[in-house]
Amino acid sequence: MSTRLQKGGRLIDRSRAMSFTFNGRKMQGYAGDTLASALLGADQMLVGRSFKYHRPRGIMSSGAEEPNALVGLGEGGRFEPNQRTTTTELFDGAVTASQNHWPSLEFDVGAINDKFYRFLPAGFYYKTFMFPRFAWKHVFEPFIRQSAGLGKVPHARDEDRYEYAYAFADLVIVGGGIAGLAAALAAGKQGKRVWLIEQTAHWGGRAVVDGVQIQGQEADEWVTETLQALEGMENVTLRARTMASGLYDHGYLLMYERIADHTPGDGRPRHRLWRMRAGHIVTATGAIERPLSFAGNDIPGVMLASAVRDYVVNWAVSPGDRTVIVTNNDDAYRTALALLDAGLAVPAVIDARPEAKGDLPEAVRARGVKVLEGKGIAKVKGGKRVTGVSVCLQAGEGAELETIDCDAVAMSGGWSPVVHLWSHCGGKLNWDDKQAMFRPDPNRPATGADGEAMVTAIGSANGHLTAADVLDDAHKAVGGKGAAPGAVCATEAPIMPVWIMPQGAGPALRFKMWLDPQNDVKVSDIQLAAREGYESVEHAKRYTTLGMATDQGKISNINGLAVLSDALNQAIPATGTTTFRPPYTPISMGAIAGEARGEIFQPLRKTPMHDWHEVHGAHWEPVGHWRRAYCFLRTGEGVHDAVNREIRQVRNSVGLLDASTLGKILVKGPDAGKFLDMLYTNMMSTLPVGKCRYGLMCNENGFLSDDGVVVRLSEDTWLCHTTTGGADRIHGWMEDWLQCEWWDWKVYTANVTEQYAQVAIAGPNARKLLDKLGGMDLSKEALPFMEWREGTLGGFRARVHRISFSGELSFEVAVPASEGRAFWEALIAAGEEFGVMPYGTEAMHIMRAEKGFIMIGDETDGTVIPQDLNLQWAISKKKEDYLGKRAHERSFMASPERWKLVGLETLDGGLIPDGAYAVADGHNANGQRNVQGRVTSTYYSPTLDKGIAMGLVKHGPDRMGEVIDFPVDDGKVVKARIVDPVFYDKDGEKQNV
Amino acid sequence: MLILECPCCGVKADETELQAGGEAHLKRYGPGSTDEEFDGYMFSRKNPKGVHFERWRHAYGCGKWFLAARCTATLEVFGTYPAQTSAPPADLQAKIKQKRPNWEGYK
Amino acid sequence: MSKAVSALGGVSHTGFVDVAEAGLRGMITVRGDLASAKMKKAVKAATGTAVPAARRIELNGDKGAAWMSPDELLILVPYDEAVATVEVLEKALAGEHHLVADVSDARSVFTVKGAKASEALMKLCPVDFETLAEGEIRRTRAAQVAAAFWESGADEFTLVSFRSVAGYVMGLLEVSARKGGEVFPA
Structure with a gap:
């Protein structure tokens, strides 16, 4: 059994007991424990089931490499699956549960898979589930869904908060073992801005466990002193519990700090994702011990030799009373010594090498332990726990020579440098035959913005396995002055690579x-x-x-x-190796999201009147990052009713639309007219001061990109209105041309979108309402249609435009955004006698469709040119050039076969679904019906009390009155007549009063 | 995640502060150009593995467009320079040639 | 001018630093030749300061001038003086290619106060605060939106964003400044 030893434990504080539960069972550990050490201390070796065969799984390692010991940790808003017990610090009250079993960890039905392993070989998904075809959906998939996946998905909302932090350093050293510490000390002395990070809560790495002497001190003491020296350096930042997750281009290093995993609920953020920019990165990430491949090497109680030593030395936990050691190198003998020092039994060391005569094997022999040279483990005995091993010749086929009773096996197949960070950004590896490991090739590092190496590997991460070599490498790699800190350690005989044990194992053994x-x-x-x-x-x-x-x-x-x-x-x-990809170990979704959740998941843009809308029933619609009111709901009213009410109010009296989101860009300068003539398809230079003109913009491909009303403010200044979503894009588009193509033109632009709150006052009573505010003559004579005036309206600095998107008498008034709310309320108050009410974007959309006005994003989709929408009138024939003109000359742009805008009226007065296609005779090469048009906008018009639609139809304008078919769901066909897209007030009499 | 120094304001900008703008030094072909010229201007891009000249806008900073010479394979940045030019500066071209002797050169 | 209100009505939060919406501020965008004699006079007349050098802000009491780009300045004045200052600038720059635009109402202003003010901002902005020079204005992003800030006093930063995202920016600052979130706890 595994148990807590009476004495020792570098990291635990026996005066601070902590209780926790595992599968509901109460257990106890100490401050300083990991969940794994606490579980082992409580004799819980069996901690989970494997993914496919549901085999019993025990704790195998003591660090980030742990494959087995994953648990669900926490409850409710702090539950998280797949928490690695070996890297999770114990805290008082922790609730843990094992995973991947049913009904219980001890008895698992899925373990039946284990008996059928012959039928579940590699690739069994591809082979087994091919036939019969129907079985996939009804048999296999449900079964796989039931059994696949590790852990449970959390259901409650995460209670913790997470954040990013941006940081900058000359040098980031990853790994707080003796290599990292020595490098930090040497680099710190050079005055560099140095960060040293360590993924665990403790410094010193393996050396402090392995009993190395550094500069005449115990490694522990040297680490403490070095840390103190580093803490005294202002230019050095130390971070424990911080794992370098990934290295990306130009020294961009993601570092994952687990701030409060061990103190949940203490008010601190749980995790912080550091977005570090490092001038240079030093990887002092150490090495990971390899298991040996022998039959039954997955049975609980078989562990890495280094982990066994860690548990004994760091946490005073013995994985077993009798531990057999199996190895192909000298290092594993340190585990034997550690076990013996703790008073535990080591029945034998099984060494695959023909001869084991180094310092360490001899020291173990001297303690009376049997060393079996040239031997291996034929198989491990036991089910949920090791009960013994059978010994064989490594060079043979696995015939049993003897059986040794034991309850733990400590295995070592050699060491692999942790080269993940080194490799993430392109660093290459060499195979070191002598040490049987891939190690960084210093001649092929990842390079940075300057083309020079941006990563240096040091210490064990660089393939140095003795403390003396590690320290020397670390000190020199950062240009340390003087001699490296010296270390005394045992000399080690070479490793002998062992990839399967025994060498000639037959299928029966290899299957296990x-x-x-x-x-x-x-x-x-x-x-x-x-x-x-x-x-x-x-x-x-x-x-x-x-x-x-x-x-x-x-x-x-x-x-x-x-x-x-x-x-x-x-x-x-x-x-070769597979590709090393970030993250090094899994990081939380919370850390990836950072602060971006809830209210600040993404920026929400609000107009100055937003809060008023909120109070008055706004049913919100996202438009880009803006929130606009789709309609304003009154008590007991549905969305459809509200929209219809708003439209009737505008058509019959007056309504208000918050149009503040429309883009507004100032364009000024001696060449501004020339510039706008290039930008718009129509002529803007000829627009007289005081007037407004509707304009279209195309991209260089000729496709419609934006539209809006352009206002001539003064001789050299224009104000361009853009769509709500288009403001930043169009401003950027303007600056692009001015900065990169026509940089000699004298034009300045400024995006003043948010400077103004803008309100459309629309309806037959619009003028009467504004006259009540007073201060400006807004009569037909003083302010004709498509003109603007500046003045003071009801005490507000206002620019009033006579433009209409509803077809009604309409004014769009811009006031300073800070006064927008007050202006809006003044309009509401003044309009009381007209029953004024706000209207939303849906009413706006329907009213514009009733008028046959196009909407960017509805009638356009990035493939539509102005000519398709019968907007030839807005394309200047006089201009030699405008953006998109050359594209419009392409043969297929000028083709009469292009679909063109028409109105559509169903024969029964109902609606056509949005996006519906009109079919034509015949089929295309894929056997699909040919099509001849599609719906771009479709609405119920309360004004006309019937469905109206706009669409693009082949030869549409020439086919007025013709009826075409729109097949819709469940085999039905909607018949619609091609009509003029202007459904309401065709002569524009209502807006021009 | 690149860092590019904006030549207009001197900030060493994080890629998240920048907006990418594709290949630099394209010559615009307007009305009167042949289909081939227009096609080349609109659609043909070099997309080399190696030295590349490209447009970037310091969108979250000074708002200016600038140009960068970069190796698309190693992400080495040879230099950044103002957008108001129709070809990379001669000294930058010389520097690139020195670092990439096999580079076929600009144009 | 009581009709004019800032986006958030001066809301504030206390965490390990204090964050507050600072209220309305007069701000004017000026584009033109920053090296011209007229520009020097215009800025002097508007704020009493010199034309700031690249990436710098010149402050003079409640007025100031900030370098925004090689051809753009941001003039800072009390909110009530913005309209008059626009006229002063227009007059001084007359005859020279320029653009002056009142953007006072398009912006929101925040202060972040406290010894660890930069620790709240370093969670949001990809900026190296240790190398930020005194008198430097940094245009960057705060999480997902554009922002500019400068050190406006001992242990105090002033941050400017667009008005429409004031609530978002305040949300960012409040969360970043929450107690327990100190990046370098003592």
């Missing part, structure tokens, strides 16, 4: 050798993939799902590609 214990990928699966032609490592990965689990193959990938290389009979570097 796990490479990826989370995704249940075994040696046999990789070999099958190779046989079936998935020879590229990336293909083999996807076929078998090797390394695709939440641990992203930190412990499985190297072993997997070694097995693949062997199956393909090629050298490991010829196989």
Whole structure:
């Protein structure tokens, strides 16, 4: 059994007990524990089930590489699945639950899959579920949906807050082990702006566990002193609990700080995503121990040797009373020593190498431990827990030589440098045959904006496995002055690469050798993939799902590609690695979103009258980032009724539209007229001062891009109105041409959209209403249609335009935005006797459609030219050039076959669905009905009490009166007659009074 | 995520402060141009793997467009310069040639 | 002028720093040749300051001039003086190609006050606060919207955004300044 030792534990504080639950069972740990150490301390080795076979899974590692020990953590608004127990700090009251089992962890029905492993090989999805065809939908998919996925989806709203922080540094050192510390010290002394970050809560990395001596001190003491020195440097920033998640172009480093995971609910943000810009990045990310591939290496109680040592030294937890060690290198002997020091039994060290005679093996032998040279584990005995191992010859086929009883196995297959960050942005690797590892190639680093290396790997991350080499490498890599801190450590004999154990294992054993214990990928699966032609490592990965689990193959990938290389009979570097992609370990969705949630998920633009609208029943509609009132609901009223009421009010009396969102761009200068003539299809230079003109803008492709009323303010100044969504885009478009093409033209622009609150006062009583405010002569004579005047209206500084988008007598009045609310309220008050009411965008849309006015985004979709909309009158024939003119000369733009705008009236007075297509005779090459037109706008018109629509129809204007068919849902056909698109007040008498 | 120094205001701008504008130094072809010329202007882009000249706007900063010379493969930035020019500055071209001896040169 | 109100009515929040909407401020966009003699006179007449150098803001009591781009300044005056200042500028720049536009009502102004003011802003703006020079105005983005800010006093930043997104910006500042969110806790 695993248990808490009586003494020791570098990281735990026995005076601060913490209680937590696992699957409802109450357990106890100490401050400083991880969830994993606390679970082991409470003898909970079985912590989950694997993905595919639902095999029992135990804690395997002590860090970020953990594939098995994932739990659901927390409750309600703080529940999160797949929390890695080995990297989650214990806190008092933690609620945890195991995953991927039903009905219980101890008894799991899905484990039946394990018995049928022969039928669930790699690629079984592709093979099994092909036939019969109907079975996918009715049998396989429901089954897979039921069993797939790790953990449960949280249902409650996340109670925590998250944030970003932008930071800048000359040098960011990732990893707070002795390499990172030594590098930070050396770089800090040079006055550089240095950040040193560490993903765990503790500094010092492995050295403090392994008992290294640095500069004559215990590693622990050296780490403490170095930290103090760094804390004293103003130019050095230290961050624990901060993981470098990914490295991107130009030194952009994402760092994930877990601020309050261990103190939930303390008022701090839970996570912070640092968006760091680093001049240079040093990866001191250490190395990860590899498992060995022997049968039953996934049984709970089989752990990485380094993890066993960590649990004993850091947390005073013994994974077992009797631990067998199996290795191909000297380092694992440190685990034997640590166990012996803690008073635990080590029945044997099984060493695959023919000879183990280094300092460390000898030290272990001297303590009376049996070292079995040239041996391996044939298989592990046990089900939910290790009960023993059977020993065989490594060079043989697995015949059992002896059985050793034990309750834990500590395995070491060597070390793999953590090269993720190094590789994220293009850093390349070399295969080091001697050490059996991929390590950074210093000649092929990721490069930055200046074309120079932007990453340097140091220490174990650079392939140095002894403390002395690590410190030397770290010190020199950052240009440290003087000698590197010296270290004393045991010399180690070379590793012997072992990819499967025993070397000649047959199929029965290979079927039980796990490479990826989370995704249940075994040696046999990789070999099958190779046989079936998935020879590229990336293909083999996807076929078998090797390394695709939440641990992203930190412990499985190297072993997997070694097995693949062997199956393909090629050298490991010829196989290569899969691509290392961020994030290094999963980061929370909250951290990715940062502050962007709830009210500030995205910017919401509000007009000065927004709050009034809110109080008065506004039914909101998003228009770009703006919120505009679709209509204003009165008590008990539906949306449709409200829209109709608003329209009737405008047609019969007067209504108010908040038009503040319309874009307003000032264009001024000696060349402004010339410039606007290029921008608009029609002529703006000839517009007299005091007048307004409707204008169209096309892009260089000739397609309509925006429209609006242009106002000539003075001899050299125009004010261009754009659509609500178009203001920033059109302003940018203008600046683009002025800055990049016609930079010698004397024109300045200014986007003054938000300077003004703008109100459309529309309806037969509009003038009467404004006259009540007083201050300006707005008579037909003083202010004719399509003109504007400036003055004071009811005490407000106002610019009044006589323009109409509703077809009624209409004034659009602009006042300073800060006075917009007061002006609006003054209009409401003055209009009381006319029953004035606000109207929304839907009423506006319907009224413009009744008048046959086009709307950008309805009648246009980026493929429509002005000519399609019968707007030839707005295209100047006199101008030699305008943006889009050349495109309009293209043959297919001038083609008479283009669909053109018409009105559409159904024969029964009903509605045609928006976007409906009119069919023509015959079928196209794909067997679809030919089409001859489509609906672009369709509404119920309360004014005419019938459905009206606009659409683009082939030869439309020449086919007035013709009836065409619009097939709609469920086989019905709507018949509609082609008519003039102006349905209401064809002669414009109502707006011109 | 690039960093480009805006030559108009000197800010070393984060890519999120910028708006990309595609290939630089395009010559506009208006009315009177041939279909081939217009097609080239509207649709044909170099899209090289290597040295590229491109338009950027310091949208969240000074609002000015500027041009950048960049390697599309390594993202090395050779330099940025004002938009009011029809060809990359000679000294910048020389610098690029020095760093990329195999570069076929501008145009 | 009591009819004129700022977007948020001067709302404020206290966290590890104080954030507040500062109310209406007169602001005028001036575009033109920043090196011309007329421009120098115009700015002097409007604010009493020199034409600011690139990326700098010149302050003079409740007035000031900020460099916005190589051909654009933002003139700051009390709100009630904006209309008159537009006239002063127009008069001084007459005869020279220029554009003057009152944008006082198109903007919202915020203050972020406290020893850790920059720690609230560094969550929103991709700006290196350690290298921000004294008297520098930085145009950038605050999360998803355009913003400009400068150090307007000891431990105080003034931030300007568009008026329509005032509520969004205040939301950003309030969340960023919440207690417990100190980026570099003591």
